[in-house]
Amino acid sequence: MESTVKDIIIEKAKSSKIEQVDFNNLPFGSVFTDHMMVCDYKDGAWQTPKIIPYQPLTLEPSARVFHYGQAVFEGMKAYKDDDGKVWLFRPDENFHRINKSSARMAMPEFPEDYFFDGLNTLLKMENDWIKPGLGNSLYIRPFAIATQAGIIASPSQEFKFLIICSPAQAYYGGEVRVKIAEKFSRAADGGFGFAKAAGNYAGQFYPTNLAKEEGFQQIVWTDAKSHEFIEEAGTMNIFVRMGDKLLTCPTGDRILDGVTRKSVIALAEEQGIEVDIRPIRVSELLEGHKNGELKEMFGSGTAAVINPILGFGYKGERYELPVMTDSYATRIKQQLINIQYNIAEDKFGWRYEVK
Incomplete structure (x- = not known):
C-alpha cells in the first residue's frame, strides 16, 4: 500500500x-x-x-x-x-x-x-x-x-x-601501522581527490593490498608530484602530533574535506591545543621520530571517528610511535562521541534531531 x-x-x-x-x-x-x-x-x-x-x-x-x-x-x-x-x-x-x-x-x-x-x-x-x-x-x-x-x-x-x-557497532580498527607511499598516489592537482567519488576508492585497493602483504594495514598517501608530503591515511584524514602541537594537511584538489576532520580541529582548539594546518613533509616525521618530538599520528573519519596509528614504514625502515597514556586522540574522540550521543553539551550546534 x-x-x-x-x-x-x-x-x-x-x-x-x-x-x-x-x-x-x-x-x-x-x-x-x-x-x-x-x-x-x-x-x-x-x-x-x-x-x-x-x-x-x-x-x-x-x-x-x-x-x-x-x-x-x-x-x-x-x-x-x-x-x-x-x-x-x-x-x-x-x-x-x-x-x-x-x-x-x-x-x-x-x-x-x-x-x-x-x-x-x-x-x-x-x-x-x-x-x-x-x-x-x-x-x-x-x-x-x-x-x-x-x-x-x-x-x-x-x-x-x-x-x-x-x-x-563501535568500529575497532585494531592495531594500525601504515606504509608511507613512495610510488602510488591517491589523487593529483586538478583532479577530483576532494570528491567522494567511487573511482577514488577503487584506485586505492591495489596499492593497499601490496602494503598489507608487507604487514601494514593502510597507506599514508603522499603528493603525486614529489611524494614529499603526506596527505591522507587510507580513507581517512590524517593528524600528526609534534610535541604539544597538532598538525594536519590543508584540504584542496587532492584531499577530502572531512566532517570529522573539521570537528577534530574545532575540539582540539577548544581544549587549548595549538593546531597547525599546513603541508607536512615526510622528512618531518622522520626527524620528529628521531628527536622524540613525534608523539602521535591518527586518522579521522565517520566509521572509526579516530583511529590511532601505532607505527609507519618508509623506504624499507619501520618506525614505532610511543604509547601515550593521555593522548590527544583519546581525549578528542571521547569528547566527539559524547556530543554525537547527546551526553555532553553541544556548544557548536552540530547535533541535528530527527523528528
Whole structure:
C-alpha cells in the first residue's frame, strides 16, 4: 500500500528482517535495514522521492555508471540517546559535500528538501534499527549513480539517488601501522581527490593490498608530484602530533574535506591545543621520530571517528610511535562521541534531531 508524506511516496515492507539480526555481532556494512530511499533524475528534473523496501536494482548493462564511473557517495551516522531521541551529526556538511562531489562528476545536485525530508522519513521508519548505547549507531549511505543506457563516452542524462542504512557497532580498527607511499598516489592537482567519488576508492585497493602483504594495514598517501608530503591515511584524514602541537594537511584538489576532520580541529582548539594546518613533509616525521618530538599520528573519519596509528614504514625502515597514556586522540574522540550521543553539551550546534 502506498501513501504520500511530504510529497514522498512510501511503500512499506510487508515484514521486517530485524528479528533475524544479531545486533551483538554486526560485520560493518553488511546488514541493511528494511527500507531505502530512491529518487530518479530524468527529463532534466528530479522526480518524486520514494521510500521502498530494500531490494536489488535493475539497470541496463550499458548504464553509464558501469562504464564511466559517474558515482558519488557519503557516509553518515544516526545515534540514539538514552531518552530514545535520534540524532545526526552535522548532516548539512554531508549534504553540501555530496552536491560538491556531484558537480565535479557532471552529475545534477540533489535538492535540500528532498534530502532532509527523505532522510528524516526513512530514519523514523527504521527507528527500531537504531540501538541506544555508546558504540551503537545506524550507518547511513547516501549515493548517486548514472543510469542512462548507452556506452557513448559522455555524461549521463539520467541518474538515481539512493539512501541505504546499515546498523553498526563501535568500529575497532585494531592495531594500525601504515606504509608511507613512495610510488602510488591517491589523487593529483586538478583532479577530483576532494570528491567522494567511487573511482577514488577503487584506485586505492591495489596499492593497499601490496602494503598489507608487507604487514601494514593502510597507506599514508603522499603528493603525486614529489611524494614529499603526506596527505591522507587510507580513507581517512590524517593528524600528526609534534610535541604539544597538532598538525594536519590543508584540504584542496587532492584531499577530502572531512566532517570529522573539521570537528577534530574545532575540539582540539577548544581544549587549548595549538593546531597547525599546513603541508607536512615526510622528512618531518622522520626527524620528529628521531628527536622524540613525534608523539602521535591518527586518522579521522565517520566509521572509526579516530583511529590511532601505532607505527609507519618508509623506504624499507619501520618506525614505532610511543604509547601515550593521555593522548590527544583519546581525549578528542571521547569528547566527539559524547556530543554525537547527546551526553555532553553541544556548544557548536552540530547535533541535528530527527523528528
